[in-house]
Amino acid sequence: MKKYMLDLILKENKILSNQYNLLILTSNEKIPEILPGQFAEVRVDGSPTTFLRRPISIHYVDYELNELWLLIQIKGDGTKRLANMTAGESLNILVPLGNSFNEPMNKEARILLVGGGCGVAPLLYLGANLKKSGFQVNFLLGARTKDDLIELCEYERFGNVFTTTEDGSHGEQGFVTQHSVLNDSDFNYFYTCGPTPMMKAVARHAVNAKANCEVSLENTMACGIGACLCCVTDTTEGHVCVCTEGPVFNITKLKWQI
């Protein structure tokens, strides 16, 4: 897919919680085709300590409204600057980068999308595309407390939503992999993104259930286009760049101890 460097315009900055913002970006040009799982390299202007671009998952693309959504978790100076942007400001991004999630071959696949923390970001766009392709979509979203479970109504547009919180303030108490829906339903296709221990737990469940499982990795990156070789992960084919061979990997390709 052809990659572009674009100056997008911030249409709206939605404050979702004290640590999450949703940037709704638009452009005078048509936003290029982007696949679920792909990401953007975002240049952060006006943050002196932020030197490199920030790789950020594509949260959602609305082609009718010509909108690209980025979910920002405030972690350091760069993401803080992004979260403080105001409507009308422009944002320079490289897009679309990386590979994408694969849809199941079998339309009867029993699909679960498992996200934790900011890792939920690529799952909204994935769920939307899976629904459009005729699949029944289930989301399982985990967070520390109910305040960190954001935009649940967006996910509900595309499928069933199950939740866990560590403090029990929303959904079932505990981690996503302890949710009863995992035992009650016989899912055979998992997609997951979030903290590595969570993704490994999901991968373990999938292996035990002999199910297919794709994970989206979030390694630190410099270039985002396969030139610097900084973001590698170890696979059955040796070190490969997460930015070009990933960020989505089938767990059979990763050398995870699960």
Added chain:
Amino acid sequence: MANLEINIGKLQLKNPVMTASGTFGYGSEYSDFLDLSRIGGIIVKGTTIRARQGNPYPRMAETSSGMLNAVGLQNKGVDYFINHIYPTVKDIDTNLIVNVSGSTVEEYVETAEKLNSLENIQAIELNISCPNVKEGGMAFGTNCLSAAQVVRAVRMAYKKELIVKLSPNVTDISEIALAVEAEGADSVSLINTVLGMAIDSEKRKPVLSTITGGLSGPAIKPIALRMVWEVARAVKIPVIGLGGIMNAADAIEFILAGASAIQIGTANFIDPTVTIKVIDGINDYLERHHYLSVNEIIGALEDI
């Protein structure tokens, strides 16, 4: 339009802007963003006699105005380059230069020999300055005797333009430059990355899997500029300057300090089109100061 053409020994470049090894892949990674044929030269990723897996992740740490890397020369080996990559890039209308590295003198020689026969590769850049490998690499470039030894051996084996890339992690870089010039290097490029380190205070652990890594980006520009100035005054062969160049003004500083050409590295990660902006910016500078050719400003630094 000023004349931007320059010569580095036998190499003719359409302009003095090249891309630094390890920051521009094989060029094709950037082809969606810019017209590769506008660049003066592309120095492709460090290549070794056999495939190397490089160092474990994490290999990168962002720093104030720069980054540390510890990639460790991950590449698929010179034969893979010749058979699979070269055919896909050889027709790009620019100077393709291969950065060559090794763990022993024999490995450098063997790799250089194999590259001799490639029609569209008119030069190699001998990397005696990689700080991220256990054996070889920087060890050759931090000592006059070993630097001379590897350059002498490669000079016998490689007939075309031989550029030697120098390490800044030395007491006196001019001594090393003079040593490699005496053994037949056609030109020198400097600087490679500066050895550095990052610590995660919350985890009380080093950030990089190798503990130390190479610092690049604008953080090292003043060091690079000083070393280019020193070396350009010491040697007679052309000097290629690099280290933290982010824009045309930076590039012109290196040329005034004595560099015949420059390389852009880390800046490509921030702006994949930066090379084109630097080429255009050098032309604007020359026109603004009424120079006809970039050659007029090489080493044209005046007294304070």
